[in-house]
Each structure stands twice: as structure tokens, then as C-alpha cells.
Amino acid sequence: MSEKLEIEALLPPEVAYDDYARYRALLAAAGLQPGDADFVHLRKRSIDARGRQPLVRLRADIWRTAPPAELFGPWFQYPDVSRARRSVIIVGAGPAGLFAALRAIELGIKPIVLERGKDVRTRRRDLAALNKEHVVNPDSNYCFGEGGAGTYSDGKLYTRSTKRGDIQRILKILVQHGATTDILVDAHPHIGTNKLPMVVAALRDSVLQAGGEVQFDTRVDDLILDGNHLRGVVTAAGVALEADGVILATGHSARDIYELLHRRGVRIEAKPFALGVRVEHQQALIDQAQYRRTDRGPLPAASYSLVHQTQWQGKQRGVFSFCMCPGGFIVPAATAPGEVVVNGMSPSRRDSRYANSGIVTAIELEDMDLPRYGALAGLHLQQQIEQRACQLAGNTQLAPAQRLGDFLKGKVSSELLETSYQPGLVSVNMEQVLGPGLAARLRQGFENFGRKIPGYATNAAQIVGVESRTSAPVRIPRDPATLQHPETKGLFPCGEGAGFAGGIVSAAMDGERCAEAVFAGF
Ligand code: FAD
DSSP states (O other): OOSEEEEEEEEOHHHHTSHHHHHHHHHHHTTOOTTSOSEEEEEEEEEEOSSSSOEEEEEEEEESSOOOGGGTOOOOOOOOOTTOSOEEEEEOOSHHHHHHHHHHHHTTOEEEEEOSSOOHHHHHHHHHHHHHHOOOBTTBSSSSSTTGGGTTSOOBOOOSOOOHHHHHHHHHHHHHTTOOGGGGTBSSOBOOTTTHHHHHHHHHHHHHHTTOEEESSOOEEEEEEETTEEEEEEETTOOEEEOSOEEEOOOTTOHHHHHHHHHTTOOOEEOOEEEEEEEEEEHHHHHHHHHSOSSOTTSOOOOOOOEEEEEETTEEEEEEEEEEETTOEEEEOOSSTTOOOEEEEOOTTOOSSEEEEEEEEEEOGGGSOHHHHGGGHHHHHHHHHHHHHHHHTTSSSOEEEEEHHHHHHTOOOSSOOOOSOTTOEEEOOHHHHHOHHHHHHHHHHHHHHHHHSTTTTSTTSEEEEEEOOSSOSEEOOOOTTTOSOSSSBTEEEOHHHHTSOOSHHHHHHHHHHHHHHHHHTO
């Protein structure tokens, strides 16, 4: 036998999720006995639920001799950049900003990270006030603050990007900062909202220990423009900062940043985005449908991914599930008073009784009032629907909701179900919130999903509005070669807010790319 034997096995969940039983089963599959191997390294784990009973597919390396040290990390080192000749301002400490900072350090550039929100621990208090007292702090909420929108989320780490090498690199950086090694193995990796804050704080510590700067409660309010060259930024406290480049990683909810760019003549563009509702079921219903067993045993809470093409007034549009959170919670994701926005998150064990998912449809440029609002037309539409949701539900963070069967019949619900949404729900005709076109498309989508998952589109579920922060309604353009704004030198639009990422991993990858682009420009 060579040093390493690659093995694949299909095992019952009870074996696959038990460390010792799995070890023995993998050795047996290779024709070995315990003691024949030095180390069994799990490489991939996915659930195959197509048969009568769900099985777990494992790929592993069995090492007969000691495995190489690089299997275990640490994989990355961050040199001291406190006296570096070059510096970069990074606006926003979300995944894009934090990963840009770490990559800048690797390249010998000092990052200065400016974040409008609070550090990850202090931020928690504002989330409690939001959930319990309905107070929305416009600088500290589920979207703003250290770690960005990704911190109090599900921490789902899958991405549609095909750059596998880069994805693995991001996952390894997360593991080096405290995430479980399971994320290197699972087909659908996730960290969980209870563990993400610790990982985010460790990422920040790496930046600080290397001599980078991270400033909280520091909102960027203005730009230092020298003709068509961005030299730096001005904070809300009036402090002017200059550097060799500005990476703008402010996320899709920083409406004031889009308005600032527009006002200062930096070109931005309206962009299609998706909008809809969040649907909530009992997790047991989803487990039963996906696993065909009422008790899922050691299997993770089941998820789903659904899509259906709809027709309305002669136009075809997809309705699809987005950011499905098995065993999770619906959370209030508004960033300003007077609007209601929902999103989903889940803890690492995904053990709440509820399954929730965004069900959304595309809002195209032709749906927006471009002649009137120009580049901010999508943003305006998004804001209008969020404000309507707030007004119809009574002007607090109570969210408008309707039981799904009632929504399909066009009937206001006389009673709502229990929910994971902490601020609470109000029974509303959701068509009034969404408008007839969106409501018609979502109805067609739900009817189709009900045919795919038994019990899905009934009064055992309810919809909660509105799921409107799926992606940015604005693009900040950039040159594909230099990653700088085509007309404004020194400005590197980055991450989800600029329209170049969707989700934690792709935002992190884009952050790294922008830091490399800053370096390449020297
Ligand atoms: P953001 O994370 O939005 O970060 C932008 C940062 O910039 C924020 O910290 C903000 O405070 C700061 N900022 C904004 N304006 C200014 C300013 N003027 N000055 C200084 N700082 C500023 N994605 C997944 O992949 N998996 C998930 O499970 C998942 N779940 C989610 C759950 C919730 C509740 C939410 C809200 C989002 C979720 N997402 C998830 C989406 C994911 O969080 C985003 O795609 C990702 O965080 C985008 O990264 P970013 O760095 O580009 O922007």
C-alpha cells in the first residue's frame, strides 16, 4: 500500500456521524483493521437522499504513515505592516473588507479599516434592542457592524463561484481563525450565528497584530476627490484620511454611500435585484419531505432549493428560494427606522423548530422608474416596499405576515402561526405590501413548490415580509483589469455593495482580489 489510500464510501447516517464508527467503516471499506492506519483524513461529506433511506457519501484519505503537516495548518502568516510604505483605506469590515485587509497585509500593505458600526460584541446589544424594543440604530444592526451582514447570519459558506482553489483558501483562513474543520469537508458548509462572532473577532485580531488599523464607530461621509482621483475619505467626525487606494466595501445596504457617490459625480448604475418574502415552516415538515423520516437522527436539519419560471403579463421571470435557513430564525434586517426587512439566520446546530427561506423573484430594470430616479431607481423601489411593509404592520418592527394557504386564496389570515421572528407578526394582506405583479409571481412559484414538497404550500406555513436585501440594487462599475472605477482612479469598488459578490465567500474572495489589484497598481 502507498502512503495514502483514497477511499469513497456510502454509509448510514448513524455510522457516518459517529467518529469511531466512521473510522472503522472507512478502514473496513479499504480492507484494513484499526491499527493499520496512522490517520484517516475526511475530504468530502455529502448527503445522498435519493434512495429510500438517506445515506452519507464520504471521501477520505487513509494515511499509513504520518500525514504531511500542511494538512493541519496554520496555513497563513501575516507579516508586520505597521511601518509599511504603502497603505490602503478599506471602508467596511464585512467579509469583503476583512479579507481585503488580510490579503493587503500578506502583500506588505498597511490596511486602515473604517467601520460605521461597533465591534462584534457591543453590536449584540443593538440587536437585542432591535428585537425587543423595535429600535433600529442606523449604524448598528443586522447589516452594519463588525463582520458586516455576514456576522449574525447562517454563515452558509457555499457559493456559485467555480473558483475552487480560492474558495478553499477562504475556508482555510476561516478555520485558522476558529471555524470548525467541518467546513473544509461538508458539501454545504456553514458556521452558525453563535460561532461567527468569535471567528470575526479573530480575523480582526490578525489585522491588528500585524500592525493594521481597525476603527469602529467611524462612518465615511465624504470623499477626498482630486479631479478624477480619489485620494481618501472624510469620516462623520470630520477626520480626513488619505492612502494609496480606497477599497469601498460597504455592502448592499449602505444607501448613504450610493447617494454620496451619486452626489459627488462618481458614476453608479441601477442594477436588477430580487425581492419577495420569507416563508416559515416547521423543520419537521421539511425533514420528512427530504429524508422521508420523522426523526432525522444525526442528520443535519434538511434544506431545500427551489426554482420555478413564472409568467405575468407576458413576461417570464424565475421565482426561487434564497438563503434557506434550516433550523433557523427570521430576523429583522432593517437599517433605518420606518422600514421592515426580514432575513434569516441559524445557529451552528441548526436546532430551532423552524425552517425559513427567502422566496424571491427578479426585479429587472424595466420594473424601475429609471427616467425619474436614474441610477437610484432600484434602491427607491426597494425602499418604497420596505416602508409600505412597515406602515401596513403598524410602524414598528412587527412584520406583515399571512398564512401561505390564505395568500394563495387571496384571503387575509384570521390567525397567524407561532414564529421564530422575535419582534412579532401582524396579519396583513401581503398583496398590498408587494403589489399585484410580485404577488402573482410568488403565488405561481408557491403553487409549483407545493407540488414538489408535500405540505409546503398550505396554511401550515406562513409568509413574512419583506425579503428585499438579497443583493445590491446599484452597481458601482469597475474596470475588469484594474478593478478601479473606470473614471475615478484610486477607487476600488468591492464586494456585494458594488455588485461583484453575493454571499460571504464570494465577498471575501472579491476583497482579496481588490487588495491584489491595489498592489498591482503600485
Ligand atoms: P457587508 O457584509 O454588507 O459589509 C459592509 C460593511 O460596511 C458593514 O459592516 C457596514 O457597517 C459597513 N459600512 C457601510 N457603510 C459604511 C460607511 N459609510 N462607513 C463605514 N462603514 C460602512 N451570506 C452567505 O453567504 N451565507 C449566509 O448564511 C448568509 N446569511 C445572511 C443572513 C443575514 C441576516 C444577512 C443580513 C445576510 C446574510 N448573507 C449570507 C449575506 C452576506 O452577509 C453578504 O453577502 C456579505 O456579508 C456581503 O459582504 P460585504 O463585505 O460585501 O458587505
